Amino acid sequence: MAGALQGFPAALLAPLLVSLSLRVTAGPHAQLMLRWTRELCVAHGRAIHTAAHGGMGGALVGLSGGGGGSELLLPALRRLSKSFAALHEDLAATAETSCFLLDFVCAAPPPMQEA
Numbered sequence: 412m413a414g415a416l417q418g419f420p421a422a423l424l425a426p427l428l429v430s431l432s433l434r435v436t437a438g439p440h441a442q443l444m445l446r447w448t449r450e451l452c453v454a455h456g457r458a459i460h461t462a463a464h465g466g467m468g469g470a471l472v473g474l475s476g477g478g479g480g481s482e483l484l485l486p487a488l489r490r491l492s493k494s495f496a497a498l499h500e501d502l503a504a505t506a507e508t509s510c511f512l513l514d515f516v517c518a519a520p521p522p523m524q525e526a
Contacts, residue, residue, distance in 0.1 A: 416454035424455060428487035435494040448491065
């Protein structure tokens, strides 16, 4: 997948990251969103790193769109990070509850058998 994303236009990274962050919070496909994010970072990591440290003359940091607004790469990355953090918290709470219930079930005495 990373090979296909090498040709993805850098100017569209921020909108794609925002879209991924929305899908992380609204959809059931967390593993797919994690994979897309990883592959984007592998394919465009150097450009993202350069943009984050003030390089590239703002080519990736700011986008002027036809919709009257502008998306920024770093806020898009932060938004995606917050989406994954919220997903992690939800999954951790679910796992903790599941472990508690499993412990409860395993600690219960076996059912009495009729003779």
